[in-house]
Amino acid sequence: MSEKTFEPAEYVEQMARLVDLPLQPENRAGVVENFARIQAVAKLVTEFPLPEEIEVAPVFEP
Amino acid sequence: MTLDLNRADAVSLAAAVRTGQVSAKDAVSAALNRIAARDKALNCFTSVTADTALAAAEEIDRKIARGEDPGPLAGVPVAVKNLFDIAGTTTLAGSKINAEKPPATQDATAVSRLKQAGAVLVGSLNMDEYAYGFVTENAHYGATHNPHDLTRIAGGSSGGSAAAVAGGLVPLTLGSDTNGSIRVPAAFCGVYGLKPTYGRLSRAGTVLFAGSFDHIGPFARSVRDIATAFDILQGLDDRDPVCCDRPLAETQLASSLQEIAGVRIAIAGDYFTKGAEPAALEAVEQVARALGATQYVTLPEAHRARAAAFVITACEGASLHLDDLRSRPQDFDPATRDRFLAGALIPASWYIGAQRFRRWFRDRVREVFQDVDLILAPTTPCPAPAIGQQKMILDGVEILVRPHLGLFTQPLSFIGLPVLSVPIQRAGALPLGVQLVAAPYNEALILRVAGVLEAMGVVSAPVPVAE
Numbered sequence: 001m002s003e004k005t006f007e008p009a010e011y012v013e014q015m016a017r018l019v020d021l022p023l024q025p026e027n028r029a030g031v032v033e034n035f036a037r038i039q040a041v042a043k044l045v046t047e048f049p050l051p052e053e054i055e056v057a058p059v060f061e062p
Numbered sequence: 063m064t065l066d067l068n069r070a071d072a073v074s075l076a077a078a079v080r081t082g083q084v085s086a087k088d089a090v091s092a093a094l095n096r097i098a099a100r101d102k103a104l105n106c107f108t109s110v111t112a113d114t115a116l117a118a119a120e121e122i123d124r125k126i127a128r129g130e131d132p133g134p135l136a137g138v139p140v141a142v143k144n145l146f147d148i149a150g151t152t153t154l155a156g157s158k159i160n161a162e163k164p165p166a167t168q169d170a171t172a173v174s175r176l177k178q179a180g181a182v183l184v185g186s187l188n189m190d191e192y193a194y195g196f197v198t199e200n201a202h203y204g205a206t207h208n209p210h211d212l213t214r215i216a217g218g219s220s221g222g223s224a225a226a227v228a229g230g231l232v233p234l235t236l237g238s239d240t241n242g243s244i245r246v247p248a249a250f251c252g253v254y255g256l257k258p259t260y261g262r263l264s265r266a267g268t269v270l271f272a273g274s275f276d277h278i279g280p281f282a283r284s285v286r287d288i289a290t291a292f293d294i295l296q297g298l299d300d301r302d303p304v305c306c307d308r309p310l311a312e313t314q315l316a317s318s319l320q321e322i323a324g325v326r327i328a329i330a331g332d333y334f335t336k337g338a339e340p341a342a343l344e345a346v347e348q349v350a351r352a353l354g355a356t357q358y359v360t361l362p363e364a365h366r367a368r369a370a371a372f373v374i375t376a377c378e379g380a381s382l383h384l385d386d387l388r389s390r391p392q393d394f395d396p397a398t399r400d401r402f403l404a405g406a407l408i409p410a411s412w413y414i415g416a417q418r419f420r421r422w423f424r425d426r427v428r429e430v431f432q433d434v435d436l437i438l439a440p441t442t443p444c445p446a447p448a449i450g451q452q453k454m455i456l457d458g459v460e461i462l463v464r465p466h467l468g469l470f471t472q473p474l475s476f477i478g479l480p481v482l483s484v485p486i487q488r489a490g491a492l493p494l495g496v497q498l499v500a501a502p503y504n505e506a507l508i509l510r511v512a513g514v515l516e517a518m519g520v521v522s523a524p525v526p527v528a529e
Contacts, residue, residue, distance in 0.1 A: 015407040021388055023403065030400030031407075038376055038404055042412045044369035045419050056417040062260045062424065062478030062502040 008036045067092040069525050071284040072138045072233040072291070076180065079122070079137035086122035086137030090115050090182050093139035096231050097184065103212060105204050106226040108144050108154060110185040115139065118182045133180025134290060135234075142236040143223050144186035145193060146170040146278075147267035155269035156191040156219070158202045159386050159393050170267025171299045172236055172278055179294045184232060187222030191395035193238060193271040194379055194402070195219050196246045196467035201395040205449050208251060210492050210526050214446040217247030217467070220281070224251040227281045230525035234282050234291055238268060240275045241371055242441075242471025245483040248281055249441035249495025252485040253523045254288050254512070255281050259306075259502045260478025263292075266301030272378035273304070274417070275371065275475050283523035285512045288482065289317040292505060308503060316506035317513040322353070325511065330439035330499070331358035333365055337456055337469055338443035345486040345494040346440050352520040353511065359430055359437060367423045367473035370416035377413045380405030397464075424477040431501040436511055440470050441483040441495030470497065480505045482512055484521040496521075 009032045016023050016031075023031055065078045067089060078084045094112050101107050125132045142148070145155040147166035154160050168174075173183065188206045190198055198221025199205040206221040208214040209229035216225040220237025224247030227235050237244045239257040248255025256279040263278050270276050280291035293314050299305045329350050335343060350356070361367070380387065380402050386394070387402055394402065430437075447454060447463050454463050474481050479502060483495040498508045515521045 012404070012407055016403075019406060021384070021403065021406050024391060027391060027400055027403060031403045034400045034404035035407055038373060038408060041369045041372045042408070042416070044366045045373060045416050046412060048363065048366055048419065050415075050418055050422055054418050054422050056414060057421050057424075 008032050008039065011035070068096060068230055070233065072135060072282060072287040073284065075233060076134060076136045076138050080126070080132060082126065086119040086182065087116065089137040090119040090139050090184065093184055093232050100229060100231060103207060104209060104225050104229050104231070105206050106187055106222040106229065106231060107141065107185045108188050108203050108222070109151065111148070111183060115182050115184045122180055122182070133178065134294065135176065136180035138181045138234060139184045139232045140176055140181045140234045141183065141185045141187050141223070141226055141232050142173060143189050143220050143238060145189065145238060145269040146173050146186070146236060148173060148183065148186060151186070153269055156189040156193065156200055156203065157395070159390065160269070166267070168267060171264040171301060172295050173267070175295050176291070181234070187226055187235060189222060190219035191398045192269070192379065192383065193219040193240060193243055194398040195464065196242060197464060198222065198247070199397065199449060201397060207449070208446050210252060211446070213448055214492065215250065215449050217250035217446060219243040221247045223281050224248050224253055224255065227251070227253045227283055228523070228526070234280060234287055236278060236280055238271070239277045239279060239475060240271045241375060241475055242468040244279050244281070245441050245471045245481060245495065245497060246467050248483040248485070249493070250446035252487055252493025253281055253283055254285065254485060255279065255483045256288050256292060256505070257475060257481045258292060258505050259480040261304045261306040262480070262503070262505070263295045264299035264302040264305045266299050266305070270382060272375040274374050274378060277475065283525070285317045285509060285516045286314065289313040289509045311503065311506040313506045313509040317509040319510050320514055320517055322511055322514050325507065326433065326435045327353050327355040327511070328357040328359040328434040328437055329355055330361060330437050332360050333473070334439045334470055338440055339456065341445065341488070341491070342440040342443050342494055345496050346438050348486060349484070349496045349515060349520060350438055352515060352518055355438060357434070359434055361430060361473065362426050363423065364473040366419060367476045368469065370419045371472045371476040373408065373412050373416040376401065376405030377408045420476060427477055427479070435500065435507060437499040439497045439499060441497050442467055443469050445492035445494055474499055478502065480508060482508045484512055484515060485523045487522055487524070
């Protein structure tokens with residue numbers, strides 16, 4: 001179903017409006033391309049099952 | 063043997079100044095002359111502070127004449143990446159935007175600690191804009207050239223810091239590393255670059271990029287210089303909330319021990335053996351053979367660690383510059399602008415998920431360090447690419463150069479491990495780097511092993527023969 005596909009260009013447009021970040025027409029394609037790259041990379045993180053008890057380190061100690 | 067002012071490391075230069083063999087003024091003048099002669103070709107410096115440097119050198123000479131201790135780095139000319147505050151000058155962080163800001167009122171903590179140790183600051187160094195890059199091809203301030211081959215990049219983001227040391231302009235510089243920005247240029251330029259444990263060295267008075275991963279550290283041409291600088295820079299600093307309150311590591315002593323019996327050394331396997339040119343892996347093998355290391359270890363899910371670092375960096379970087387991204391995007395370097403803008407649009411769940419993954423990955427790597435003390439990994443997947451090069455072929459696949467250069471550094475800074483990139487010189491070819499990685503806070507072990515490798519002649523950082 002096409003209504004369920006994600007459109008980076010649309011998301012970038014809407015999200016930029018939401019966070020009040022005006023995008024210049026000449027930057028739009030580059031931003032969409034970069035967002036799509038981040039999206040692909042982020043999937044490697046979000047698809048990985050983490051145990052519930054794993055918290056963010058509030059003060060990070062290596 | 064008389065000291066060669068133009069090739070001496072920081073420790074031998076300071077010793078010569080302290081014993082009156084050479085004046086601080088002569089040592090600093092020689093560095094200023096080298097910069098005047100060679101920096102046009104290299105483009106390392108974005109500012110040279112000749113007047114204040116000569117005045118500081120004269121003050122050190124007066125101290126020595128009065129019989130006072132001028133400090134362990136007496137008269138050593140040093141320079142810092144232009145994201146370190148220098149009182150009285152504007153901190154650029156590689157940007158045009160920050161050039162409009164007022165001058166810093168106070169030195170960065172690291173700068174003031176070097177000065178207290180007798181070092182003489184001679185200027186500030188080129189970088190990728192806001193440290194977002196591995197290439198130092200800066201649209202505002204130009205590309206920094208690799209001293210081993212001027213048509214190649216120096217690496218980044220601390221490219222000026224690495225090239226200034228490699229090219230023999232100064233023996234010691236400071237840079238910063240968020241995803242590899244000390245280690246990548248150190249490898250490309252064939253010098254030592256230390257990214258200490260996260261929180262070990264104060265970042266106060268530096269322009270941050272992604273606070274979760276920002277580190278500072280030294281570049282030098284000898285192991286003892288790295289150790290000396292690191293020992294001077296250590297210590298709690300109230301101005302940096304991340305700076306740790308731990309016993310100081312005695313790396314100077316460790317680097318001179320020349321003994322590594324019983325140290326369990328392994329090679330990073332799997333992820334760290336893929337996506338690289340054979341030469342980069344051969345450099346690791348060379349170090350492993352010298353140390354008698356044959357065992358491989360796996361850092362699980364390292365590719366996801368890199369991915370999580372990528373997401374967090376994009377998010378935090380964008381957040382720091384959000385106001386300028388809104389009001390004046392045209393003033394950013396085109397190489398960073400679209401990445402920053404895209405980073406401002408990341409959903410919170412991705413960011414939090416990446417931070418949670420960081421905790422998980424840290425726990426797994428802590429387990430690995432139950433069984434080994436030191437891990438070897440390539441610093442970069444290839445030697446320095448050409449200036450302007452966009453794509454490269456690896457394993458028969460065409461990939462983008464810029465993001466790929468941090469392949470092996472990113473998963474390690476992600477969890478704040480201490481890493482020294484040691485230089486491997488190759489006859490007729492560009493240098494490469496190997497990462498010596500230890501458990502958190504064990505910089506002393508890294509410097510101990512590096513000292514042994516240097517004495518064996520496996521790693522070294524000579525100034526290239528004059529161009």
